[in-house]
Amino acid sequence: MSKSDKEVVSARIDYIDVWRFLAVVMVIQSHVFVYSGLKVAFLAPYLDQLDRLGELGVLVFFVISGFVICSGLIAEKKRTGSICLSAFYLRRFYRIIPPLWLYLSSLLLLNAAGVIKISLKQALTSAAFLCNMPFPDGCSWFAGHTWTLAYEEQFYLVFPLLMLFVPLINNSLRFALAIAGMTIIAVLLNRAGHLLIGEYFMYFIFLLIGCCSALLPEEIIGRIRRMHVGVWLLVIALLLIAIGYVPDGLQRQVKVLCYPVLVLLMVLGTPTRFKAVALVFKNRQLCYLGRISYTVYLWQELVTGNYLGWLTFVNIAAVFAFAMISYRYIELPLQRKATLLSDDLKAAAVASFPA
Numbered sequence: 001m002s003k004s005d006k007e008v009v010s011a012r013i014d015y016i017d018v019w020r021f022l023a024v025v026m027v028i029q030s031h032v033f034v035y036s037g038l039k040v041a042f043l044a045p046y047l048d049q050l051d052r053l054g055e056l057g058v059l060v061f062f063v064i065s066g067f068v069i070c071s072g073l074i075a076e077k078k079r080t081g082s083i084c085l086s087a088f089y090l091r092r093f094y095r096i097i098p099p100l101w102l103y104l105s106s107l108l109l110l111n112a113a114g115v116i117k118i119s120l121k122q123a124l125t126s127a128a129f130l131c132n133m134p135f136p137d138g139c140s141w142f143a144g145h146t147w148t149l150a151y152e153e154q155f156y157l158v159f160p161l162l163m164l165f166v167p168l169i170n171n172s173l174r175f176a177l178a179i180a181g182m183t184i185i186a187v188l189l190n191r192a193g194h195l196l197i198g199e200y201f202m203y204f205i206f207l208l209i210g211c212c213s214a215l216l217p218e219e220i221i222g223r224i225r226r227m228h229v230g231v232w233l234l235v236i237a238l239l240l241i242a243i244g245y246v247p248d249g250l251q252r253q254v255k256v257l258c259y260p261v262l263v264l265l266m267v268l269g270t271p272t273r274f275k276a277v278a279l280v281f282k283n284r285q286l287c288y289l290g291r292i293s294y295t296v297y298l299w300q301e302l303v304t305g306n307y308l309g310w311l312t313f314v315n316i317a318a319v320f321a322f323a324m325i326s327y328r329y330i331e332l333p334l335q336r337k338a339t340l341l342s343d344d345l346k347a348a349a350v351a352s353f354p355a
Contacts, residue, residue: 015270015281016064017290023057023064024293024300027145028316030054031304035141036312052243052251056263058148059206059255063263065152066210073160074214076346084349087342088160094338096149096294099331101127103298107142116302118142129153134196141305145297151203159211175212179205179260186256195252202256209260213268227269229277235265295323295331 033043034051043050077083104123110116118140125131126143132150139146182201189198213221239262246254272278280286289296296319303315 014287015272016068016267017287018281018283019060019064019267019270020290020293021286023060024297026057026060027054027297028300028304030057031300032312032316036304036308038309038312048248049244056239056243056259059259059263060267061148062152062203062206063210063213063260063267066207067213067268068210069156070159070211071214080346080350082349083160084342084346085160087345087349090345091338091342092153092156094334095331096153098334099295099298099326100146100149102326102330103302104143107302110302116142116305132199142301145301151200152207155204155207159207175208175215179208179212182208183256183260187253190252190256198252198256202252205256205260206263209264213264221268224265224269226273227265227271229271229274232266232269232271232277235262235269238262239266289320292320292323292327292331295326296320299323 030051030053032038033040034047034054073083073088104127107116107118108120108123111118119137122137122140123143125133125135125137126139126146129146129150131139131144131147132154138144182205186198186201186205189195189201213224216224239259242251242254242258242262270277270281272281299319299322300316303319304312308315
């Protein structure tokens with residue numbers, strides 16, 4: 001890889017981190033203004049739109065996740081000729097599980113102290129990545145947001161196997177056609193009233209389109225990166241119009257048909273060569289906030305469900321402060337350990353191949 005290529009990759013990761021931060025802010029605002037009980041008079045007519053904006057934040061996370069993780073897997077396959085599944089799942093474990101278990105353990109302690117209510121069964125459902133399933137008891141408010149993790153981890157349990165053994169996954173055109181087929185199926189399922197299965201297809205489409213973008217030829221991805229700022233702003237405007245004005249009856253179909261491509265273009269097409277855009281998307285502080293967004297996402301649920309009025313914002317600031325500490329002293333050390341163990345597993349896998 002040339003020096004210029006490395007610079008492009010570095011910048012790309014930077015603005016993806018900022019999008020992670022913006023996505024978690026979208027989620028937080030919907031929890032605060034729609035669900036926490038905080039009453040803001042001038043926002044009252046727009047609660048449905050704010051809720052949709054919160055879901056858009058989740059969809060941004062899904063597209064980013066698909067792109068980043070699949071880019072790494074594709075690079076590994078090109079470099080070594082294969083994917084070390086054990087190394088992938090180990091990295092995924094160290095990245096996702098310890099912060100989640102810390103959060104769930106804290107919830108159970110707060111439940112024992114009478115501060116909140118969550119049952120052991122609900123916490124275990126979340127820990128098993130099953131909160132997207134229609135269990136009668138659910139996962140409680142405090143762990144209910146882990147439905148997003150459930151979709152992701154169920155997806156990543158299977159997708160690396162497809163990359164290894166299904167030729168379809170290694171061709172961006174065939175991959176895109178498969179996504180188009182899934183989109184049609186999702187629309188038909190929703191129209192037929194099979195909403196649970198339809199949602200499965202819909203959320204997986206966002207993860208898949210992120211993966212598909214990692215397979216795009218350099219010429220196409222280069223065009224997306226060079227998107228004119230006016231086109232980029234138009235893409236954002238279309239998403240905001242869909243959030244603000246599409247009727248409830250059509251919203252689910254519009255999400256399936258239009259959102260995946262629009263979100264992909266919005267994120268990957270961020271025109272950081274324009275100064276005004278670069279001021280935000282190359283801002284080091286915002287990039288850092290994006291890197292700690294996973295812990296912020298986990299813990300914001302605790303402080304936006306207590307109906308504490310304006311004190312909620314103080315608690316959200318405390319969540320960000322805690323996330324900085326957690327990132328430095330818990331997550332980063334675990335990620336470094338995962339990298340070392342992953343490298344050992346990859347080396348062992350390569351050594352086991354016949355010469």
